[in-house]
Amino acid sequence: MIINHPLLGPRDSAEFTYLGDARLIDRPDWQSDTATAEFHDYGYLRDNPAGNHRELWFHEGGDRSWLVVTRNTVTHEIKSVELARDVARAQGRSK
């Protein structure tokens, strides 16, 4: 697979390590009353769809940026690649 890095252009997926579902950006609020249940769901439950999947890849063998890759898990086709920090900022997660 070729991942089209927003800063570096097309790179071999072997340069990256894979973390998983991009919903891991949405870390629950630890002060919430239901934090225990929320952290269980956050840490352990996954949608795991057959089809488009937004997922986190880390460019370990490159510029060490985190990417959100939208990829089809049935065809391995990559639809879009974004910088994870842009995605997180758009969600108000990061400064």
Add this chain to the structure above:
Amino acid sequence: MRYSGFQVIKQALTGHKGWAPAWRDLEPQPHYDIVIIGGGGHGLATAYYLAKEFGQKKIAVIEKGWIGGGNVGRNTTIIRSNYLLDGNEPFYEFSLKLWEGLEQDFNYNAMVSQRGILNLIHSDAQRDAFTRRGNAMILNGADAEMLTTAQIKERYPFLNTNDARFPIKGGLAQHRGGTVRHDAVAWGYARGGDSRGVDIIQNCEVTGFKIENGKCLGVETTKGFIGATKVGCAVAGSSSRLMSKAEMRLPMESHVLQAFVSEGLKPVLPGVITFGAGHFYCSQSDKGGLVFGGDIDGYNSYAQRGNLPVVEDVCEGGMAILPAIGRARLLRMWGGIMDMSMDGSPIIDRTHIEGLYFNGGWCYGGFKATPASGFAFAHLLAKDAPHETATAYRFNRFETGHMIDEKGMGNQPNLH
């Protein structure tokens, strides 16, 4: 018909006209006591033990494709019980004992071959870890033996024991481990279940569950609604897809694991060997092909095919311990989809929906577990209580902190 040597001779003398299909091809009835979704090894074994050991009647197995066409025909056929943790080892040892009596039990030649499995050791730390594992196995009634390099060379003279980076320092052997003809397992269980009245319905895909007031009343399928008092799901690889129809999210990701077969060779590999420094394992099939595999590709996939970096990694592992493999040509390779769970261990449990039961999360260890998985799931379905060897395989273990994490990797499914 009971298969026997006498039957073979009798049929040979009468022109082989008396053989009947091994199981009937049926259309579904409107209602069953128990419906098993998934006609793979685990689903068929569940139905077989429900009928044979737990006296259940009116059982159906519904299968999206055909019997033997799923993961039961896509694995590398290894059986073993060399686990470390208390939640796992008694279960896998129970499974190995069932394998040992399986062919007589279901009257089918599954070619169970206890040729032994050998986990190679490449460092002192690994020797300590494998000694501990061997002791855990022995404590749970399994067999284990630490072998020296000299003992290994006697049996496997072509192994590269003097590799500069990963010299072979010994090995942990389980002599009762081995291989089985995998599709014969599906056929044997299908035939054994069918002869005890289990309805096997092929080409019948589940499209939804009928759930009312927190109770599962049956399944919607491409062959219409099938009512059921209890529904058991055994579709490892596609568990998340199926259970999403009951609006459940599971503690697992689906990943692809590749497997490889070389061209047919003369007998070179008497048992199963595994590389301890990378991920490579290999056995030789009775047809002569070297059957080998390694790591999963590492990202969510339902594609049933992998990519080249892992092919290269697996073959490098093979070359490190078995340089002669470099002269063999690769004949076939394929990918199978597995439920990679959050701790690397399976789930056999009730769901929060009454009448809906779940079996899955087998990671890439599902084949060896087939008999015990079927037995334990049948026990759960028939008695509403977990089998004594499968009490740890609960959904809520991630909430309560009772993970069964053999490799200590945490909630990162692609590392298990």
